[in-house]
Amino acid sequence: MPTVAATCPYVPGEWIAAHGLRFRRVVPSAGSGRELVGAAAGLCPYARASMNSLAAEPRPDAAVFTTACDQMRRAAEVFAGLAGVPTFLMNVPSTWQTPSSLDLYTDELRRLGRFLVDLGAAAPTPDDLARVMRNYDAARARLRAARETLGPRHYAEAWARLDASGPWHGHPARGTLQDAVNGPLANPGQEAHATPPARGAGLALIGGPMLDVHFDLFDLVERFGGRIVLTAVEGGELTAPDFSAVPRSSAQQRAMPQHPCPDHGPPPRGGPWHRDTRASCDPLAELARAYHQTVPHPSRRPNTLLHQRLRHAIEAAGPRGILFLRYLWCDLWHAELARVREWAAVPVLDVDVGDRDAGANLASRVQAFIETLL
Amino acid sequence: MTDAPEQITLAEWDGRYARLRSAGLAEPAYGGPLGRHLAGGDTRLDKLLYDNSAAALRLWNFLLSEADRLFAAGQAGKTIVAAMKDLGTVPVMACALPDVVAFYPDGAWWIPCIMEHGAGLLARADALGIDESFCPVRAMLGAFASGAHWPEPDVLICSVGAVCDDFSAIAQRLDGLGHPVFWWEMPARRRPDPGEPAVRLPTGFTAPQSQVDVVRGELQRVRGALETAADKPLDDAALARGVREANAIRRVLAELRRLVFTAARCPLGALEMMIAEMLAIHFCSDRDEAHRVLGDLLAEVRRRVDAGRGILPADAVRVFWVNPVADLRAMNLLERCGGRLCGTELLFSHALDEIPTDVGPAEALARTALGDPMVGPAADRAERVCRDIRRFAAEAVVVSRIPGASHCALEGKVMHDMIAEKVHLPVVQIEVPPLSDPIAAKLRTRLEALVEVARGQRR
């Protein structure tokens, strides 16, 4: 089954999977060995690592980049020229509160669909799409429910890699969850993973998307007497679409059946696609609305949703300090640091990372920060 | 000192000014000796070389008096529109309304250079969390914070989407500081898919009609914002008049560029040419006067070209320059190293091309805006650069990276490689900070080497 890979949270895996393709959400590697693109002054390490990881074996059959940031927009052009992998650049609007911006995003999904069909995929029916959307949403719900069991690091890694292997079959809680959630829940029959007891200074990790090496931050924090109680980073739970928050049109409200869903019991607050698709609902429209209007990002103008979500999450988790992860040369997240400092009631540590793990420097910084909190 | 065309210092301008005045020089209200701006804090002026013509004097005075014009307009009750990032479209619309003045706060990026950090704008930006890893346009943030360089605008209109991250982030920071911004979307221009209705844009690129439609819709929203700010309607007839006025200026500039870049002897310096081009973006807050200033400059250049006179040696190497520089001195340096400006792509070539008049003004402006070289692939921009290199017979190319600008790291390389491959000319990349004095020797070596290589290839 052909694989289509992406790193950006605005690329709906559901849409790709509904076309009968395997969607792979890539967590870029900090890398070693021969690379497609070398380090350069001004080049965001995440953009560079994305290009190199997407070009590494096993190569995907196609790669989807987005315009969510300028560096990645430019990276798409470089990647397309060097990697020999069919590449799609999806225009993700920065504005998000206007009908025209939603139309633009939806049209881009359709255009992506045509690209996938040109690759040999089959355009999905609304039923196909609705089924895949249900499965993905169930996987998200299942993952959320497993939060305490998985522990902070595994939870964050599971979100970062959350994707699904093609069309789902069967109950999402059995077997197929293995594709969606890494870690101990791969075999649901096993005992729940014993997580270390909550201790030490609770920290929030917020900010940009993580490279594989950055998950070591969780261990680093615990080594120094802290614990990450909230992970709100791009590409993780922070940027998962929220279908429950999608406003429904009055037509959709009228179309909602009053009986319980035969599959999953009483109807949740979620979208009408969850139900019988013979009603006048449009799962693609629902998908577009959810991704376009509920996924926060520092590229959004205005960026109010991002700060709203971060504040809400931080208030709920109650950390004693914040680790703000950003890349050298990433202007979007860098600019948010000062805003976060303005409203955060706790200390914020600037964790600016370069092309590879900064090693001893980063460890010292984190240790010193935790010491100030303990 | 003679009246022959030459480049002179600020101190020499004092003497020249006195002689021009006694010979009957007629000046606009903002005229006067250039040296007076030095007293106002523009200390960099003392280190530049200037064209010695009355037309250049008018150009400089026009540029350096913009703040006065804006404050006067604010006090006179005119609507002040701050257009950001689109570089050339919104002011055409704004100036179609009576009693509306538009300017680009982006232009503040030259203030740290001109005032040699005297205004403390970058330090203010630092304090707001926008440090030197961002583009020097962060000076805009400092300028808003200080309130010393323009009156508080009645509306701030900023394009986002396919723009550079640092500008977008800086504008968002501004919004967060209590300067609400009206955002409008610029899609990332792409090549049309097979079978997709397409349209040729004024800049020479081709784009899907659907994208033009998106921009047209967004500019319609911008029109609404302008109407609300000005409390006046902006109908198609007024918009069409605005387009005609803008085109008149663009035609003058096009002829100026053609003459300067193709003349056997360089008739006008690189610094004045760069400033002249910048006038196309927002007319330096006075559209009619911008037209007159450029007209004067064109007349002077014509006289020089007809007389076979120039300001540089006849064998100066013809250099095509890509991207604007944060330090004006770099343009003088090019000439001191033996080069002359023969072509530019300063990130706003869509503001130089004429806006179409064979379609309605809304469609025309949308096509023009979508032709912005920054919103499409770097390969497109490189193609246009290559076309212009051939058109102006350049012998060498400078790609000037803007420190901290998010697009330069990858775009610069794509452009460099494509240009080198397609036109087989030597290409050098430089990076010019707001004050380039500490690295002047390195910049000089690169530019001199480029000139040497180009001369070597003449044999």
Place this chain on the structure above:
Amino acid sequence: MICVGIDAGSRAVKALALDAPGLETIGAMVTDQGVQQQETGDRIFARLLAAHGLAPGDVARTVATGYARNLVSAADTTVTEITCHACGVHHRLAEARTVVEIGGQDSKLLRLQADGSVRDFAMNDRCAAGTGRFLEMVADKLEVPLADLGALASRSAAPAAISSMCAVFAETEIIGLLASGTEPKDIIAGVFGAIAARATTLAGPRLEPPVAFTGGVAMVAGMDKALAEAIGHDVAVVPDPQFTGALGAALLAARQCHPAPEDRGPTGGM
């Protein structure tokens, strides 16, 4: 006819005297660059002449190049080190089409035409990482003479990964590596690889062989192999690589005096 080339770099000043008709080197000299850069340039000029029984009046023309070229009062004219290195390399290795020059504080990549003129060039002069200064720092940290770095590196089977683009941070990395027990030979091999990798970045995707390697760092044994591995092509070290710039300057001085009809090479723009 005697012509002199002076390469006034930021770390060292090199001077070379050439017997112009036959283009034979009479002598060459190197000294550390001083704070009084004009004096250093003038002094080496005088010492070179004196060492070979020459007087200033015997010199037909002098060309200065390098960072401090404009401060050499003995020079009749200046030419950038790009053109001079190209000229010097072409004189020694006429077949070279790409030149990698790594000096004390910068590195360059030149693409040459068949006649030795420069087609295009790229430079890194903003950071010490990838230059001789970096190697000096490493030698100092590891307490190994610069001349012995190559022999040590050749014994490495597992070069350390040096990731920092900045020489200052790379120094911190090296300290960390030593503290964690990494062998000096592996660190040195890693540094060689990092320097070579920076040259690859300058080269971009298209690099035309044959490749000539010059500059002071080319004298460090083993760097040529590291460079060859990084760029994927054999690399020829130019004889007396430290003097290539001064040689090129002297050759250009000779051309400026009497350009021979068959000599269609550049004259440095004069």
